[in-house]
Amino acid sequence: MQSSTPSPITNDLIDSLPPQDRVFFLADCETIDLAFGEVITEPGGRILHVFFPLDGFISLIASLGDSERLEVAMVGSEGMYGMPLTLGLDESPMRALVQGAGPALRMPAAVFGRHLEQCPALQALLKRYLYVLMHQLSRVAACTHFHQVEARLARWLLMTQDRAHSDQLHLTHEFLATMLGVRRAGITLAAMALQARGLIRYYRGDITVLDRASLIEASCGCYAADRSLYRRVITEEGVTEGG
Template sequence: MKSSPPSPLTNHLIDNLPRQDRASFLNGCEAIDLVFGEVLAEPGGRILHAYFPLNSFISLIAKLSDSERLEVAMVGSEGMLGIPLILGLEESPLRALVQGAGPALRMPVVVFGRHLAQSPALQALLRRYLYVLMHQLSRVAACTHFHRVEGRLARWLLMTQDRAHSDRLHLTHEFLAMMLGVRRAGITQAAMALQTRRLIRYHRGDITVLDRAGLIEASCGCYASDRRLYRRVITEGGAP
């Protein structure tokens, strides 16, 4: 098995800023470590900071009730937490839960607002990221309704691997069920199917990706679609 290369401590959104804007923006950031299980925002709660993960990642969870929760997006080194700030809003629509501990950059809301007002390049980049995130959220809704659990599990494992920068993941049955909006029995069946195909090894919440290429093939087309869109809109700066 070929291991994933170590991740550089970087955030791709910040890296896509022009040099002068990037240097100024980084000066306004504070380096922190995100802790597994830490709640950074609650639905309806006030946003105090914008977060830019480096080698960490955050789950965005829609919560209808204590028993009705669904992960609708992830934020890792490709993005940011605090996207309502772009729209001039300081209220979080979703629960933000740290699923991958590690370093991140944090910026107070007031400082973020000042940088946003002074940098047209930052405004343009974050509008593009907002478009990408909107696409991901809409895709999750359709994917949850139309695609089989096995393909959706493969997709979310790949998304998690991308942000964890590791072949080894720890995801409990409870979290996987919430992630996909299915019962635990459905998770067990889907995980066993992927394991039988020797794409993953799964034991008591410890998952090892054995065959990434095979897992991509097993996933629904939403994974490849999300990656193409991010590359075109953010990395290459093309039209949405």
């Protein structure tokens, strides 16, 4: 993780703050580069910084053992990493793994705590974002149990595309299997099915989204539900409260 040159602010949470609060908040942030595969914290580890991705994104992974892992949430330019700090806790319950390299804004935990105490708008915004994360966690649990692998893979590719801001994704079958909590063979069959329908092109870990609209139709309803909830709770409420 290295410091980076300033980048245009594209984090939706920060952009939802009232202008004056946003200026004060950004003054205490530094722009860094998230490196692919970097582990920010392990389960039980101390959260030293909060991160607001601009173009990179972070996977939150629940672990039951060395080989039993499942991605339960994804944080990109729509959100932040470090939410336990808003509850007065500095311990991470999950593994935080950089899944997409790119710039992010970073703030020390102690400084973030002071902003949280002094800025009611930030408190209100992050309470709403916490609700969105709770919804995402609960839906992942249900989705993993009830929905077919092909539909779940379509949903996961769409979520990744949104945060990568690109149609080009580099994702191996082994990595996808870990993220979705299924066998590699299941990912292979699901990817082949999506490719046969002309929705994606897959070759040696490189995935290209060819038909986003049809990929949305192929995904389970969880993808549309997540986006709808975010718009209602964060975007629309933020406009109402922030003016």
